[in-house]
Amino acid sequence: METTAPAAERAPAERTAAERNAAEKTDLTALSEAELEAFAEDRGQPSYRGRQLFRWLYDKGARSFADMTSLPKDFRRRLAETARIGTLEPIEQHTADDETVKTLFRLPSGREIETVLIPALDERGEAQRLTVCVSSQVGCAMGCAFCATGLMGFQENVPAGLIYEQVRRMDALAEERYGRGVSNVVFMGMGEPLLNYDGVLRSIGLLTHEKARFGLSPRRITVSTVGLARRIRDLADDDPGSRLAVSLHAPTDEQRSAIMPVNESEKTDLGALEGALRHYHQQTGREVTYEYCLFHHFNDSETDAERLADIARWVPSKVNLLMYNPVAGIADFERTTEARLDAFAGALARQGVTVTVRRSRGRDIDAACGQLKRLSKDE
Numbered sequence: 001m002e003t004t005a006p007a008a009e010r011a012p013a014e015r016t017a018a019e020r021n022a023a024e025k026t027d028l029t030a031l032s033e034a035e036l037e038a039f040a041e042d043r044g045q046p047s048y049r050g051r052q053l054f055r056w057l058y059d060k061g062a063r064s065f066a067d068m069t070s071l072p073k074d075f076r077r078r079l080a081e082t083a084r085i086g087t088l089e090p091i092e093q094h095t096a097d098d099e100t101v102k103t104l105f106r107l108p109s110g111r112e113i114e115t116v117l118i119p120a121l122d123e124r125g126e127a128q129r130l131t132v133c134v135s136s137q138v139g140c141a142m143g144c145a146f147c148a149t150g151l152m153g154f155q156e157n158v159p160a161g162l163i164y165e166q167v168r169r170m171d172a173l174a175e176e177r178y179g180r181g182v183s184n185v186v187f188m189g190m191g192e193p194l195l196n197y198d199g200v201l202r203s204i205g206l207l208t209h210e211k212a213r214f215g216l217s218p219r220r221i222t223v224s225t226v227g228l229a230r231r232i233r234d235l236a237d238d239d240p241g242s243r244l245a246v247s248l249h250a251p252t253d254e255q256r257s258a259i260m261p262v263n264e265s266e267k268t269d270l271g272a273l274e275g276a277l278r279h280y281h282q283q284t285g286r287e288v289t290y291e292y293c294l295f296h297h298f299n300d301s302e303t304d305a306e307r308l309a310d311i312a313r314w315v316p317s318k319v320n321l322l323m324y325n326p327v328a329g330i331a332d333f334e335r336t337t338e339a340r341l342d343a344f345a346g347a348l349a350r351q352g353v354t355v356t357v358r359r360s361r362g363r364d365i366d367a368a369c370g371q372l373k374r375l376s377k378d379e
């Protein structure tokens, strides 16, 4: 079957007039409140029109300029000519046996991302926590050997407004299914969030903005990184108030470099990471969470646990242990056994480490960690 490549991957001459027209317009979802003010001023409007635009977009959730009835008609017409509201087109949605929902969205560029809603239900089936796992990039440049998204390579950053939009869509779904909205957001979907640093920081600004719909506490937002030391320092200095998780997955440079190419540089190896995390803790006073995925006979021995405990003492921290989710097309890794998982967790606990075993959610629909990747129809 012949398929058309996403608009962003076709030469300008091969795009339709509508696609070229859309690409030339300013995407308002990529602008902050201050930039919307400047945008309005550039079009001969007072700056408060920009603040009104912000409210329409992020408080009332307007998806067309025609809906923005408090703006003068002339300005709305001008907006329609020169701007667009980037949006997500839902393509597929799957619900797992444990009620985790994975949605595939199409971006304005035609490329696709996945967003996951993870409900934590009590014994009566009532949602105690509703977490959205957002994608910050299409694909990922980091190339971790065990990860499906890494197989795609980097394709594009998701703008702040469309990270926000992933949460808004899942919030509507959560309201519909559970009668309450999203409570937590984690940047653990496709992509390395700190490589879309500006977009991620802006999206946290939108999710926590008092005038926007969610007004989430930043403590309910977790940014999960592969451990880019310089960017962790930036995050500490800019401090949006969110929590930080580091995908560690190995306790020595040798082991880590074997599965995570990012560790091969001395700017991002464990030594650099330690310096960056000490700086992070000093600046923010917050603890760090380490994500550690157990691979059978690779990083799951008691010696590995003791080395991990040393790392966990760099700064106040906790460790989440994860079982590896096998990914089609990645043959080299095996899931550890329950016995080895228990022994590993026990060894960490004896060393005084706060440790939690995280059971993967949504495994039957490939929504678990490391499994997010859009498969083409041919695949």
Ligand code: SF4
Binding pocket: 140, 141, 142, 143, 144, 147, 148, 149, 150, 151, 189, 190, 191, 192, 226, 247, 370
């Ligand atoms: S694990 Fe995260 S950082 Fe590594 S390739 Fe996958 S998405 Fe990128």
